[in-house]
Amino acid sequence: MVDNTQEPCNRLSYFGGYMKGTYNLPAPGKLESVRKLMNTWLVPNATQIPEDRLPALVRDQEAWRQSFPEVPLGAGDSAELLVEMRDDLRRMLGGGSGWPESFQRWLERFPPTVDVVTSAEATMVRHAPHPGSGVAGWMLAVIVDAIADETWFRLKRCPDCQWVFYDRTRSRTKVWCDMLAGDAGGRSCGTIAKVRRYRERQTP
Protein backbone atom coordinates (compact mmCIF):
# COMPACT_ATOMS: atom_id res chain seq x y z
CA MET A 1 0.00 0.00 0.00
CA VAL A 2 1.29 3.43 -0.93
CA ASP A 3 1.29 5.91 1.92
CA ASN A 4 0.03 9.19 0.46
CA THR A 5 -1.10 10.71 3.71
CA GLN A 6 2.12 12.52 4.52
CA GLU A 7 2.25 14.85 1.52
CA PRO A 8 -1.08 15.04 -0.29
CA CYS A 9 0.14 17.60 -2.81
CA ASN A 10 3.56 16.14 -3.51
CA ARG A 11 3.70 16.31 -7.29
CA LEU A 12 7.38 15.51 -7.32
CA SER A 13 6.53 11.83 -7.47
CA TYR A 14 5.49 12.43 -11.11
CA PHE A 15 9.08 12.70 -12.16
CA GLY A 16 10.52 10.51 -9.46
CA GLY A 17 11.80 13.37 -7.33
CA TYR A 18 10.22 12.04 -4.20
CA MET A 19 11.66 8.59 -4.64
CA LYS A 20 15.10 10.04 -5.13
CA GLY A 21 14.63 12.16 -2.02
CA THR A 22 13.69 15.79 -1.80
CA TYR A 23 16.47 16.77 0.57
CA ASN A 24 18.31 18.95 -1.90
CA LEU A 25 15.51 20.84 -3.62
CA PRO A 26 16.51 24.49 -3.87
CA ALA A 27 14.95 27.20 -1.74
CA PRO A 28 13.40 30.01 -3.82
CA GLY A 29 15.57 32.81 -5.17
CA LYS A 30 18.41 34.13 -3.09
CA LEU A 31 17.37 32.04 -0.10
CA GLU A 32 19.05 29.09 -1.83
CA SER A 33 22.46 30.70 -1.24
CA VAL A 34 21.57 31.00 2.46
CA ARG A 35 20.66 27.31 2.52
CA LYS A 36 23.92 26.44 0.78
CA LEU A 37 25.87 28.48 3.30
CA MET A 38 24.23 26.61 6.17
CA ASN A 39 25.10 23.29 4.54
CA THR A 40 28.81 24.11 4.45
CA TRP A 41 28.73 22.31 7.80
CA LEU A 42 27.63 18.77 7.17
CA VAL A 43 27.93 15.16 8.26
CA PRO A 44 28.93 13.18 5.15
CA ASN A 45 27.31 9.80 5.06
CA ALA A 46 30.50 8.03 4.07
CA THR A 47 32.44 9.12 7.15
CA GLN A 48 29.74 10.19 9.64
CA ILE A 49 32.27 12.74 10.87
CA PRO A 50 31.11 16.39 10.92
CA GLU A 51 32.91 18.45 8.32
CA ASP A 52 33.23 22.22 8.00
CA ARG A 53 33.90 23.29 4.42
CA LEU A 54 33.42 27.02 5.00
CA PRO A 55 36.95 28.06 6.10
CA ALA A 56 38.50 26.51 2.98
CA LEU A 57 35.89 28.19 0.77
CA VAL A 58 36.58 31.61 2.29
CA ARG A 59 40.31 31.17 1.67
CA ASP A 60 39.87 30.11 -1.96
CA GLN A 61 38.23 32.95 -3.92
CA GLU A 62 37.71 30.83 -7.02
CA ALA A 63 36.02 28.03 -5.09
CA TRP A 64 33.87 30.63 -3.36
CA ARG A 65 32.79 32.15 -6.69
CA GLN A 66 31.81 28.73 -7.97
CA SER A 67 29.77 27.88 -4.89
CA PHE A 68 28.24 31.32 -4.33
CA PRO A 69 28.31 33.17 -7.67
CA GLU A 70 25.80 35.82 -6.54
CA VAL A 71 27.41 36.53 -3.17
CA PRO A 72 30.57 38.67 -3.39
CA LEU A 73 33.20 37.94 -0.79
CA GLY A 74 34.04 41.18 1.02
CA ALA A 75 37.33 42.35 2.48
CA GLY A 76 36.00 41.94 6.01
CA ASP A 77 34.71 38.41 5.48
CA SER A 78 36.85 36.20 7.65
CA ALA A 79 36.22 32.48 8.08
CA GLU A 80 35.80 33.09 11.80
CA LEU A 81 33.01 35.63 11.30
CA LEU A 82 31.14 33.60 8.70
CA VAL A 83 31.39 30.37 10.69
CA GLU A 84 29.96 32.19 13.70
CA MET A 85 27.08 33.57 11.65
CA ARG A 86 26.38 30.28 9.90
CA ASP A 87 26.25 28.41 13.20
CA ASP A 88 23.83 30.98 14.64
CA LEU A 89 21.67 30.74 11.51
CA ARG A 90 21.58 26.94 11.81
CA ARG A 91 20.42 27.32 15.40
CA MET A 92 17.64 29.67 14.26
CA LEU A 93 16.08 26.90 12.20
CA GLY A 94 13.11 25.20 13.75
CA GLY A 95 12.45 28.24 15.93
CA GLY A 96 14.91 27.24 18.63
CA SER A 97 14.62 29.32 21.78
CA GLY A 98 16.37 32.68 21.67
CA TRP A 99 16.56 32.90 17.87
CA PRO A 100 14.92 36.35 17.59
CA GLU A 101 17.50 37.78 19.99
CA SER A 102 20.36 36.15 18.15
CA PHE A 103 19.06 37.44 14.80
CA GLN A 104 18.56 40.92 16.24
CA ARG A 105 22.22 41.02 17.30
CA TRP A 106 23.35 40.13 13.79
CA LEU A 107 21.12 42.80 12.27
CA GLU A 108 22.56 45.40 14.61
CA ARG A 109 26.03 44.43 13.46
CA PHE A 110 25.13 44.37 9.75
CA PRO A 111 21.99 46.46 9.27
CA PRO A 112 20.49 46.10 5.79
CA THR A 113 19.25 49.10 3.83
CA VAL A 114 15.61 49.40 2.83
CA ASP A 115 14.63 50.02 -0.79
CA VAL A 116 11.26 50.75 -2.30
CA VAL A 117 11.15 48.66 -5.49
CA THR A 118 8.61 49.58 -8.15
CA SER A 119 7.82 47.28 -11.03
CA ALA A 120 4.94 46.92 -13.47
CA GLU A 121 3.28 44.43 -11.14
CA ALA A 122 3.68 45.97 -7.72
CA THR A 123 5.51 48.32 -5.42
CA MET A 124 7.38 46.53 -2.67
CA VAL A 125 9.77 47.26 0.14
CA ARG A 126 12.90 45.14 -0.16
CA HIS A 127 16.06 44.90 1.91
CA ALA A 128 19.54 45.10 0.47
CA PRO A 129 22.97 44.69 2.05
CA HIS A 130 24.67 47.84 3.23
CA PRO A 131 27.68 48.58 0.96
CA GLY A 132 30.76 46.91 2.38
CA SER A 133 28.83 44.56 4.66
CA GLY A 134 30.12 41.55 2.73
CA VAL A 135 28.67 38.06 2.85
CA ALA A 136 27.15 38.56 6.30
CA GLY A 137 25.24 41.66 5.14
CA TRP A 138 24.10 39.90 1.96
CA MET A 139 22.78 36.87 3.84
CA LEU A 140 21.04 38.91 6.53
CA ALA A 141 19.23 41.14 4.00
CA VAL A 142 17.92 38.02 2.22
CA ILE A 143 16.79 36.48 5.51
CA VAL A 144 14.91 39.62 6.57
CA ASP A 145 12.84 39.43 3.37
CA ALA A 146 12.44 35.65 3.73
CA ILE A 147 11.07 36.08 7.26
CA ALA A 148 8.65 38.70 5.93
CA ASP A 149 7.34 36.41 3.17
CA GLU A 150 7.59 33.36 5.47
CA THR A 151 9.77 31.29 3.15
CA TRP A 152 12.38 31.32 5.93
CA PHE A 153 10.15 29.09 8.05
CA ARG A 154 10.26 26.41 5.38
CA LEU A 155 13.97 25.93 5.93
CA LYS A 156 14.43 22.98 8.28
CA ARG A 157 17.33 21.18 9.86
CA CYS A 158 16.95 17.40 9.67
CA PRO A 159 17.06 16.05 13.24
CA ASP A 160 18.79 12.94 11.93
CA CYS A 161 21.58 14.02 9.56
CA GLN A 162 21.48 17.79 10.33
CA TRP A 163 21.17 18.67 6.63
CA VAL A 164 19.28 21.90 5.92
CA PHE A 165 16.46 21.39 3.43
CA TYR A 166 13.59 23.46 2.06
CA ASP A 167 10.16 22.13 2.96
CA ARG A 168 7.88 22.49 -0.07
CA THR A 169 4.95 20.62 1.43
CA ARG A 170 1.69 22.57 1.57
CA SER A 171 1.30 21.87 5.28
CA ARG A 172 4.91 22.90 6.05
CA THR A 173 5.16 19.95 8.43
CA LYS A 174 8.09 18.03 7.01
CA VAL A 175 10.55 17.01 9.71
CA TRP A 176 13.22 14.89 8.02
CA CYS A 177 15.23 15.70 4.95
CA ASP A 178 13.99 12.65 3.02
CA MET A 179 17.47 11.65 2.06
CA LEU A 180 17.00 8.06 0.94
CA ALA A 181 19.35 5.14 0.81
CA GLY A 182 19.53 5.42 -2.99
CA ASP A 183 20.71 9.03 -2.95
CA ALA A 184 24.28 10.12 -3.35
CA GLY A 185 24.41 10.65 0.41
CA GLY A 186 23.20 7.12 0.84
CA ARG A 187 21.37 7.38 4.11
CA SER A 188 17.73 7.16 5.04
CA CYS A 189 16.60 9.72 7.56
CA GLY A 190 13.65 9.38 9.87
CA THR A 191 12.72 5.95 8.64
CA ILE A 192 12.13 4.28 11.99
CA ALA A 193 9.93 7.14 13.20
CA LYS A 194 8.01 7.22 9.92
CA VAL A 195 7.35 3.51 10.16
CA ARG A 196 6.18 3.89 13.74
CA ARG A 197 3.73 6.65 12.77
CA TYR A 198 2.48 4.60 9.86
CA ARG A 199 1.79 1.67 12.17
CA GLU A 200 0.01 3.93 14.65
CA ARG A 201 -2.39 4.99 11.91
CA GLN A 202 -3.20 1.35 11.22
CA THR A 203 -4.35 0.75 14.79
CA PRO A 204 -7.98 1.71 15.44
Ligand SMILES: [Zn+2]
Ligand atom coordinates in the same frame (compact mmCIF):
# COMPACT_ATOMS: atom_id res chain seq x y z
ZN1 LIG B 1 18.41 13.81 7.13
